Amino acid sequence: MxxxxxxxxxxxxxxxxxxxxxxxxxxxxxxxxxxxxxxxxxxxxxxxxxxxxxGDETPVHQVLDLSDTSLEPRSLPFALSFNNLTYSVKIRRKLALPSFLGGRSNHGPPVTAEPVAGENVFRKTKVLLNDISGVARDGEIMAVLGASGSGKSTLIDALANRIAKGSLKGTVTLNGEHLESRLLKVISAYVMQDDLLFPMLTVEETLMFSAEFRLPRTLSKSKKKMRVQALIDQLGLRNAAKTIIGDEGHRGVSGGERRRVSIGIDIIHDPIILFLDEPTSGLDSTSAFMVVKVLQRIAQSGSIVIMSVHQPSYRILGLLDRLIFLSRGQTVYSGSPMNLPVFFADFGHPIPETENRTEFALDLIRELEGSPGGTKSLVEFNKSWQSLKRSRAPDTPTHGLTLKEAISASISRGKLVSGATNTNASPTSMVPTFANPLWVEMAVLSKRAITNSRRMPELFGIRLGAVMVTGFILATMFWRLDSSPKGVQERLGFFAFAMSTTFYTCADALPVFLQERYIFMRETAYNAYRRSSYVLSHSLTALPALVFLSMGFAALTFWAVGLDGGLSGFFFYFLIIFASFWAGSSFVTFLSGVVPHVMLGYTIVVAILAYFLLFSGFFINRDRIPPYWIWFHYISLVKYPYEAVLQNEFQDPTKCFVKGVQIFDNTPLGQVPTALKLKLLDSMSATLGMNLSSGTCLTTGTDILQQQGITDLSKWNCLWVTIAWGFFFRILFYFSLLLGSKNKRS
Ligand SMILES: Nc1ncnc2c1ncn2[C@@H]1O[C@H](COP(=O)(O)OP(=O)(O)OP(=O)(O)O)[C@@H](O)[C@H]1O
Ligand SMILES: [Mg+2]
Structure with a gap:
């Protein structure tokens, strides 16, 4: 001892x-x-x-000179303490059959969940974290170790405030003060296990965009560039700086480099606390070592680094300052890696010289987990060992700085470059929630979206291709329609089909956001930008493509089909197609915010658009729709553009669509010789007492609109309503993002 x-x-x-x-x-x-x-x-x-x-004389990148080094000598400004963290979830209990009925008797290893008071037959409580305490200090790396399923990610989530308040028991304090969620968000960063990055941006661009989000506007562009360059050097990414991130289809940086980029984007503003869930998983030992080395440097710059790790190599172990070993949500060891041999020797299982300490510890823990008594003895031993250690070597006294003072000192030493002001305000209001105003965020987001789509021109190409092929088929199918009664029917069909295809071709917006969603969630979870900026910039950057698509489609079909109205007619036709593309893409974007899978998204889009067409008034006029379905007619997105183009087409009161003997077209009398039709017309004239000659106009455009039941909105109103639908779905998209990206466990 x-x-x-x-x-x-x-x-x-x-x-x-x-x-x-x-x-x-x-x-x-x-x-x-x-x-x-x-x-x-x-x-x-x-x-x-x-x-x-x-002897390398290449200029070393200077970092932001925001530091005021005239601070009083002092170390250890930050200590994140967590006490008695307990987190349990309710899980449904399987109804166990009695063993004589074939149910399995429980001879296997003991279940993780221990019975807890208050559980009933159908539900039991599973304890994921059980009374975990510890302290993480700045300058150090605290590593959470344990077998798969031991609760490492859960503990990191608990510390990073990613578990809903009511569910987590215990306290997490920074310098003895309760950490408000808002403050934690701005002073900390969470590096997720997956590398969620845009594949077509280079390493340097990825970090630069992050710098533009995270660093305040007051910092000049050149300083942001310097920060990025310094970070590239620090992360050891100099050779990969100009390489794209890459994905399955495009060769890019290596896995280890990608990992470091992921860390880089989250530490660009130099957060005070950094959480990482398995930053080394999937990396070879050299890459893993480099990642942890980088983390050590970050810690030494005055940050608290808390990470989970599966099985650290001997070299990595040397970089860790504090370990917490978990087994089924309980602490089985907590302390410095140096103390591991002493601890296990005292427990009666000395670590052989030749063995890797962590491997030995993990194996022993696994062995104990399988034994009848479980790890209880080790947990108890750790408790007594901890209290003994505390009584012999009391904790280094904390510096006595309040949270506000510590953050303020940290900011003036150049940390947390997020536009923070070193004023007398409370810690929460000292650091702004977002580093930049809305319009800056929008500009950066738009720039990134444009860069991304420029790097992947095939995406727009495919879309344009789809629209143009549809336009071409329609143009040739409905080539130069005449104004006969048949022509009128064909025009109605053309409009119904054309207006619904504009909506269908919007469905390709669906996978775009679904892909981006996780990046969006990662970025907004720690306040890189506002959700509203994302929605606004997403809408704005969609517009130029829509203008091209609608112009192409309108130009291809308008004259080929022989639509009416001349240049002003064409202009309105273009506007209404543009409006339907806008409404359609907004609708699809909203769906992409609420559905979890592309396939489900497509299924819903196709079904709903089919219903929209059904209720648009083309198949069945408004006055014939059963009253209990009439509401669907009014929410049908196809109704408004369909009615608008019909009015645009049939608005000329002088244009005639059924003249003289054409009245017999589409009837059994349509087949009789023209001479006979003229005779029939004469006798009808005599009977009706009016003069019906072969030149008399029997149906004008207005009549057709009447017949189609298009009487309630003018064409311009239809246009405005279509545009308004687009805005409506964008607003819904915003709310879906607001509600759907809570990013917390319940
Ligand atoms: N919502 C939940 N309901 C029931 N059990 C859960 C829930 N969430 C997590 N668990 C369980 O809690 C335990 C701890 O999970 P956690 O993800 O923290 O493990 P881990 O140590 O990070 O494992 P790994 O190394 O595989 O990432 C696991 O057994 C997991 O199955
Ligand atoms: Mg995990």
Whole structure:
């Protein structure tokens, strides 16, 4: 036991030894004054060393010089403490059959869930985290270890405030003060396990966009560029800076580099707390080591780094400052990696010299989990060991800084570059929720969307192709329609089909957002930008493509089909097609915000559009629609553009569509010789007492509109209503994003 006391695990001393180990790194004034160096200072020092060692004279990227190093000497400004964290979920209990009826008796390994008071026959409570406590300090990496399913991700989520308030018991405090969700969001970052990045942007562009979101407008573009360059060096991405991220279809950076880019975009503003869920998973040992090395540097710049890791290699273990081993949601070891051998020796299972410490520990834990007593003995032993350690070597006293003072000191040393002001405000209002105003966010988002679509011109190409092919088929099928009664029928058919295809061709907007959704959620979860900026820029950047599509379709069909109205008629025709594209794409965008899968999305789009067409008034006029379905007629998106184009076509009161003997077309009398038809017309004239000659106009455009039941809205009103539908669905899209991206466990 005496060895425990002999080992001084004071983080301050650890850090000192780090600097001593790296004596060649000549620390700047911060180290002289004793304050922990910022990211920038460290980078500068690393650069100096590089110059000395390699003679490399390439300019080292200077970092933002926001630091005020005249601060009083002081270390350890931040400590994130968590006490008695307990989190359980209710799960449905399977109805177990008695064993004599074939139900399996429970001889297998004990279930994770332990019975808890209050559970009933159908539900039981599963404890995912059980009374977990600890402290993470800045300058250190705290690693959460454990087998798969032990609760590592759950613990990180609990610390990162990603579990709903009511469900998580226990407290998480920063410097002894309760952490408000809003404050935590702006001072921390969460690096998810998946690399959610835009495949067609280069590493440098990806980081630059992140800098433009995260760093305040007050910072000049050149400073943002410098920050990005410094980060590229720090992340070891210099050689990959100009390479695209890539995906299955395009070769891009390696997995390890992608991982580091993911970390880079979240630390661009130098957050105070950094959470990472398995940042090394899927990487080879060298890449994994480089990632953790980067994390160590970030920690040393004055951040708290908390990460989960599956099985750290020996070298990685050397970079970790504090470990928490979990087994089925309980702490089985908590402390420095150096103390592992002592701990397990005291527990009666000394780690053999040749073994990897963590592997040994994980194997032992797994063995205990399989034994009848479970890990209870180890959990108990850890508790007593911890209290003994505390009594012999009390915790280094905390610095006595309030949260506000600590954040404020941190900001003035160049951290948290998010437009924060170092004023006397409360911690929550000291750091702005968003680094930039709405219009800056919109501009950056639009720029990114345009860059992305420029890199993937085939997406727009396919869309344009689909619209033009449809237009071509329609133009040739309905080539130069005449104004006979048959021609009128064909015109009605053309309009109904054309207006619904404009909606169908919008369905390709569906996968676009579904793909982007996870990136959007990652970015908005930690306030990179407002959701409203996203919706606005998404709508704006969609417009130019819609103008092209509608112009192409209108030009291809208007004269080919022989539509009426001349140039002004064409202009309105173009406007209404544009409006339907707008409404259709808004509708599809909204759907993409609520449906989880592309296939489900397509199914819904196709079905709903078919109903819209059915109720549009083409198949059955409004006055014939049963009263209980009439509401569907009014919400049919196809109704409005369909009525608008019909009015545009049949608005000329002088134009005639049924003249003289044409009255017999489409009737059994249509087949009789013209001479006989003329005789019939004469006798009808005599009977009706009016003069019906072969030149008499019997049906005008107005009559056709009357027959079709198109009487309630003018064509311009139809246009406005269509455009309004588009806005309506965009607003719904906004709400779907607001409600759908809560990003918290219940
Ligand atoms: N909503 C839930 N309902 C029931 N059980 C859950 C729920 N969420 C998580 N669990 C369980 O909680 C346990 C811990 O999950 P967690 O994701 O934290 O494990 P982990 O240690 O991160 O594992 P891995 O290394 O595989 O990522 C697992 O057994 C998991 O099945
Ligand atoms: Mg996990």
């Amino acid at each position: 005496s060895r425990v006391v002999a080992e001084n695990t004071s983080p301050a001393r650890d850090r000192l030894s780090f600097f001593q180990r790296n004596q060649s790194i000549e620390l700047s004034s911060a180290a002289v004054t004793g304050a922990s160096p910022t990211l920038g200072q460290l980078l500068k020092s690393v650069g100096d060393v590089r110059k000395e060692v390699t």
